[in-house]
Amino acid sequence: MLSLEPTDDKARPAFHNEAGCRAWLSQLQLTNLGSAQGNVRKQVDELNRFPMQAEERLRILEALREPVAQLQNDFARRLVGKPLPLTDDERMVLTALNSLWLAMLHGYLRCLQAADAGDTRMVKRRAQLWQRCLYYGMQQLGEFTRAGYEPERAAWQGFHALYARIENAGLQSEMVQDPLFHESHAASCQTLYVVTLLMHRARLLGLSRGQAHTTEHWLVLWADTLKLLTRCTASKEDAPPLVVDLEGYRGLQSAAHARATASMRCLPMVPLSKQIRVKTILLQQGQSPQQTELQTDMPLKECIALLGRLHQCWCEARPETLVETPREADTVHICVGLEKIYSHIAGKPFKPMKDSVKSMQDAQQQIATFGRVLDETGQHNLKELGFLPEEWLVEENSLIRGRLLRSATVGDRMAAHHLISVFAPNSTAHKAGAIERIEVTHSGQLYIDVHYLPGQPQTAVANAPLHPRVTGSGSAPCLLLPAMEKLRIPASLVLPRDWFAAGRELELTLPDRSKQKVLLGISVERGADYERVSYKPA
16 A cells, blocks of 8 residues: 555546645536536546656645545445445445545555655655545545445555554644544544444444444543553553454454564553543433533433443453454354244245235246245245345354354345344254344355344234235234243334334234234334334224
8 A cells, every 4th residue: 555656647536736626626517416426536646657846746735635525424325324235336435435445545645645755744744745645545434334344354454554654653642633533633643543443343332323433532532541551560450451463464453362563562451441430420420411511412320331331341351253263163054134033933925915916926936036935834935035144153152142253155135224134054043133233254254243123033923904004914924922020021012114003903914814903102113124012902
């Protein structure tokens, strides 16, 4: 990443100075974001190849920063909530996003190249130039993470190499203001680097966008607790240190699992642990987030909970994940989506009730696919319908949550907040749950965090006429979750996403073919493809 191609007189950027750049940007057509993003990327690439005075190049790059950030943010929305792994077209979007971040980084490296050649004006701005390079390296890593992918090894290596160069230049502690980084709050390259590493580690928590922004801002405010050292020690009672290899291709690791090298840097976690614990105690004593200088509008309880999760993630010893340290593990099977879950628990595919048109369509589809209408008794092999469970490795699988790694690199696409069921091979006991966080690893496997819904799910078929407030009608598969009286959790019903309306009457057909009419109460939990609701007998 740090090497640049020679400049070329044949390069033809659309602008050669700041004024021309701003004029070109003002005429940029944004009706087609893909085309606009491609045009900007092409012009930055051409600018990077074009020989020109470094000071003018820097002015142009600074003028480009805010429009590029806005354009990238808008274009990246195409990947929000997409099931993983991404399709080829979606991967092209991710590649395009990272290509523009890399082009901006190369532009500032071109200015640093001038500083190395003796340009005194660039020499004076070295700290700013390195900060900008590191910022765009951070954007590259963040783009992968936001799309649900572990950053590529080349992106990690480039990011670490940038910081190593900054450290060699002795500029890691120089304070630099950046209007695009947390309201121009001055920060050093060391702070920016460590914040990026810690935020990557915190992805395991599945933070919302608002929580992630708040967390990042807290880390900037706590910059004096974030110091990289060549070596450190810790007692058993201390928060264990984390380490990063400046020549490696990963983020932070536990020091207990790292091999000491000259390129290894240590991040003592005791200062950050004390900071978080002090803030938590003050909040628990009744002080507001503003009184504790946390600068957030987050409610008190949410603030305390977030601090606790961050402390556990960063400052408490934990076993390495299956992604970080592959090892032998137990296996479970997973089904994705309400219809497949229903079919595996019931032992037969879902069949709509009293819908002759749908039955005829299904029969035609089965004839086209299998050459015959499948066994109407529902006792045929579910494999005929493609309802194959997937094998996953178990990292954690408690009553309330699980961390799982898919054994294969192919299978159903999944997204956060999708409904799944987890069950042991050759077992009929299922646990229904929702995906909290999902990531594609370097190897192409899916890694997920799941929170389980309470109770052992049972199948039912929901029947309902048209309703003015929802689109779901006819019949649909659903799950019954029994009451858990000791935990004071009432019974609930898991329906397709578009079926719930408070007070709506449904008729449930139970596995023994008996029927029960119920009235829907309140929505307890809503996912991407399901809704868990309370109910009572009609």
